[in-house]
Amino acid sequence: MKINRARLGYLAAGIVMILLAPVAFAQVCMLGECSAMTTEFRNLELRPTTIALLPPETTLKKKKTFSSEEMISESAMLEASLTNALSKRITELGYELRIVTLEDTQADDKLAALMTQANQRYNEEYSKIVAFKVSGVKYRRYSVGADARILADYLNVDAVAFPRMQAVGHTTFSFGGSGSINMEFGIVHARTGDIEGFFGAVNIGGPFSGGKSIKSILKKPDKHMRKIVKTSTKKMPAAGKALKPENLDITKIRALELHDPMDEEDMLSDLEALLAEPVAD
Amino acid sequence: MISGSPSFKIVLLVAISLASTQFAFGEKSAISTPYNYQPEEPGKQAFLLEDAGELEQLYVRRGIRYSHPAIEELLEHILYRLAPPLTDAYISYRIYLIRDPSPIAFSLLDGQIYLHSGLLARLENESQLAAVVAHEIHHVAAHHHISADRSRRSKEAGTQSVTVIADILLKTGGGLTDLANTLAFMAKTTFGVEAEMEADHYGLQLMEAAGYDPGAARRVLELILEDPEFVTPRLLGAWSTQDEFDARLAALDQANDTVAPQVDATTVKSPEQIRPITRSLIMMTIDDYIRVDHPGTAVGLCDKLLAVLPDDDTLHAAKGDALRALGPRPQVVTEQLSKGERRRRDRLTRAELFDEFMATEAGQAHYKRNLDQAQIAYEHAIDINAASSRAHHGLGELFFERADYRQAARHYIQYLQLNPDAIDRSIVIDQLQKIRSRLQTNTETP
Numbered sequence: 106m107k108i109n110r111a112r113l114g115y116l117a118a119g120i121v122m123i124l125l126a127p128v129a130f131a132q133v134c135m136l137g138e139c140s141a142m143t144t145e146f147r148n149l150e151l152r153p154t155t156i157a158l159l160p161p162e163t164t165l166k167k168k169k170t171f172s173s174e175e176m177i178s179e180s181a182m183l184e185a186s187l188t189n190a191l192s193k194r195i196t197e198l199g200y201e202l203r204i205v206t207l208e209d210t211q212a213d214d215k216l217a218a219l220m221t222q223a224n225q226r227y228n229e230e231y232s233k234i235v236a237f238k239v240s241g242v243k244y245r246r247y248s249v250g251a252d253a254r255i256l257a258d259y260l261n262v263d264a265v266a267f268p269r270m271q272a273v274g275h276t277t278f279s280f281g282g283s284g285s286i287n288m289e290f291g292i293v294h295a296r297t298g299d300i301e302g303f304f305g306a307v308n309i310g311g312p313f314s315g316g317k318s319i320k321s322i323l324k325k326p327d328k329h330m331r332k333i334v335k336t337s338t339k340k341m342p343a344a345g346k347a348l349k350p351e352n353l354d355i356t357k358i359r360a361l362e363l364h365d366p367m368d369e370e371d372m373l374s375d376l377e378a379l380l381a382e383p384v385a386d
Numbered sequence: 387m388i389s390g391s392p393s394f395k396i397v398l399l400v401a402i403s404l405a406s407t408q409f410a411f412g413e414k415s416a417i418s419t420p421y422n423y424q425p426e427e428p429g430k431q432a433f434l435l436e437d438a439g440e441l442e443q444l445y446v447r448r449g450i451r452y453s454h455p456a457i458e459e460l461l462e463h464i465l466y467r468l469a470p471p472l473t474d475a476y477i478s479y480r481i482y483l484i485r486d487p488s489p490i491a492f493s494l495l496d497g498q499i500y501l502h503s504g505l506l507a508r509l510e511n512e513s514q515l516a517a518v519v520a521h522e523i524h525h526v527a528a529h530h531h532i533s534a535d536r537s538r539r540s541k542e543a544g545t546q547s548v549t550v551i552a553d554i555l556l557k558t559g560g561g562l563t564d565l566a567n568t569l570a571f572m573a574k575t576t577f578g579v580e581a582e583m584e585a586d587h588y589g590l591q592l593m594e595a596a597g598y599d600p601g602a603a604r605r606v607l608e609l610i611l612e613d614p615e616f617v618t619p620r621l622l623g624a625w626s627t628q629d630e631f632d633a634r635l636a637a638l639d640q641a642n643d644t645v646a647p648q649v650d651a652t653t654v655k656s657p658e659q660i661r662p663i664t665r666s667l668i669m670m671t672i673d674d675y676i677r678v679d680h681p682g683t684a685v686g687l688c689d690k691l692l693a694v695l696p697d698d699d700t701l702h703a704a705k706g707d708a709l710r711a712l713g714p715r716p717q718v719v720t721e722q723l724s725k726g727e728r729r730r731r732d733r734l735t736r737a738e739l740f741d742e743f744m745a746t747e748a749g750q751a752h753y754k755r756n757l758d759q760a761q762i763a764y765e766h767a768i769d770i771n772a773a774s775s776r777a778h779h780g781l782g783e784l785f786f787e788r789a790d791y792r793q794a795a796r797h798y799i800q801y802l803q804l805n806p807d808a809i810d811r812s813i814v815i816d817q818l819q820k821i822r823s824r825l826q827t828n829t830e831t832p
Binding site for chain 2: 217225229230247251252254364373
């Protein structure tokens with residue numbers, strides 16, 4: 106049988122392409138952001154001026170099991186890089202920042218307890234946001250409640266930011282060795298206890314496309330953290346800058362009852378007078 | 387090599403493991419047979435020692451450990467009584483608390499033992515505490531961490547399934563929270579049913595030798611399984627299935643039959659002596675259960691503690707808070723939800739779930755009953771102590787929910803008078819401002 110050289114060439118090219126497909130797939134790098142804000146955050150009514158940045162909660166996963174040796178000390182390194190990147194970026198946007206460190210909580214039992222409580226509640230809402238619907242933030246769906254308000258009061262700030270990050274290295278099932286970093290932070294306002302703004306980013310890619318293996322992330326943690334923070338805050342408005350309202354179905358927005366702050370004594374004496382009035386039939 | 391479908395293999399493996407368990411703990415396994423603890427070098431598992439050291443530092447750095455000197459003293463005393471002679475230089479027994487409402491205890495290769503507040507709060511007496519500690523001591527002394535890691539390396543897929551279960555339980559869609567860090571390490575210290583049964587069994591031996599009631603171990607498993615919320619799969623489901631728990635309970639029953647407990651009542655603290663020591667931790671755990679939306683468990687804990695401390699006004703007020711947090715839900719859930727329904731509810735926020743329950747007649751009835759009982763609990767607290775600020779705060783919230791704004795305002799004001807430096811002062815002031823505007827616009831319930 107006569108061999109058609111051209112056909113053989115196509116066949117060889119096909120085989121090479123099939124063999125290289127996983128590598129090519131792993132090379133693809135995706136960088137995306139997801140963010141959502143309530144109307145009041147956009148229009149400045151509930152835009153904080155001062156924000157407390159809590160210590161990030163970071164998880165590192167390696168290969169197909171949870172990482173072991175690297176995870177503990179390296180997650181601490183990533184947390185420090187993330188805090189630096191976030192604080193720099195949020196300050197650049199004009200917000201006054203109070204960085205809460207783990208050392209602060211070690212020195213203050215009350216702060217440690219309040220932070221644990223606020224984190225417990227935030228994590229419940231956070232898991233719903235990232236797993237199901239970031240856009241629900243626009244409709245004021247997610248509330249951390251009194252625990253976050255108390256923490257903000259204690260720290261004397263307008264809002265508290267709760268950063269979370271997961272970095273995943275190669276996994277057996279990831280077909281070619283891609284990994285990802287996803288980082289999000291929610292901003293909870295002291296007046297409402299609601300998540301008024303949520304900003305996040307995901308960086309997916311293979312070991313040859315910007316380094317999503319744990320090793321490469323840890324080699325240049327500052328660079329990776331700067332990149333993910335920059336992407337996540339793409340839509341975060343500068344302090345004092347109002348954004349245009351979004352088209353939302355107002356029937357789906359959870360009601361908000363805000364009052365103009367008034368003098369506490371005046372308010373209480375008003376209230377006493379009202380209480381002294383006879384009850385209407 | 388076993389051939390056949392995966393489910394067949396699982397059934398076969400379970401059968402083999404149960405058979406081997408029967409062999410190990412059957413007729414020949416009288417509790418008096420001593421366990422001969424031997425030294426063992428970690429070898430290739432030496433990294434587990436590094437892990438344990440780093441984990442210890444992590445827990446300190448992140449403030450995960452919970453400090454409570456009185457309970458720590460009690461736990462150290464129990465540990466001292468139970469611990470067998472050391473066989474290895476790398477083991478040094480120490481015991482710590484973690485503030486976490488999930489009812490779990492775990493140990494690490496180097497002798498670190500951790501108890502979650504959610505487990506400690508459920509225990510009723512010193513012997514039950516000793517049962518938990520003895521169980522963990524046996525895991526360490528018998529080098530279960532080393533053997534579990536060796537076995538895990540030969541079947542890597544097992545760890546993957548633990549990872550997946552942890553993901554599902556945390557409902558994070560693959561992303562893991564800080565709690566998962568804890569879970570991850572606990573996953574590493576999951577030994578399988580045979581090792582758990584061995585630790586149960588020889589834990590009894592350690593308890594017996596130290597003068598504790600070995601019968602307490604069975605009660606501990608029962609307490610862990612209590613679940614008023616009927617949350618399925620429970621957090622502990624990641625480590626043990628119901629069948630495994632049943633097998634452990636049966637083995638404990640068998641072992642207890644061979645024991646004639648010789649409890650030294652003069653040196654073992656009774657529930658009446660233990661509860662005052664653990665009271666503040668239990669109060670904190672009750673609040674944590676309310677916070678993580680397990681108010682049914684919180685009500686149960688309040689009732690247990692009230693049986694010992696009936697005149698504790700703060701406890702009555704806490705029960706009021708837990709009942710109020712139940713809202714339109716029943717106090718004990720007896721119906722298991724389908725997988726689909728669970729998944730649907732997982733998507734809803736607490737406010738959306740509240741609205742959904744309130745849309746049903748049963749929900750409205752539960753709501754009324756829970757609020758009525760909460761009011762009784764708050765009023766009981768005030769009867770005991772008129773200056774109970776927590777009860778006044780609770781009544782303020784309760785009447786606000788019922789749109790009885792005058793009553794709400796009175797209790798809120800009383801709360802602030804009793805507690806002028808209240809940490810939530812600004813929130814209460816905010817509520818009062820809402821009440822003021824509602825009274826001005828006459829939107830109260832007559």
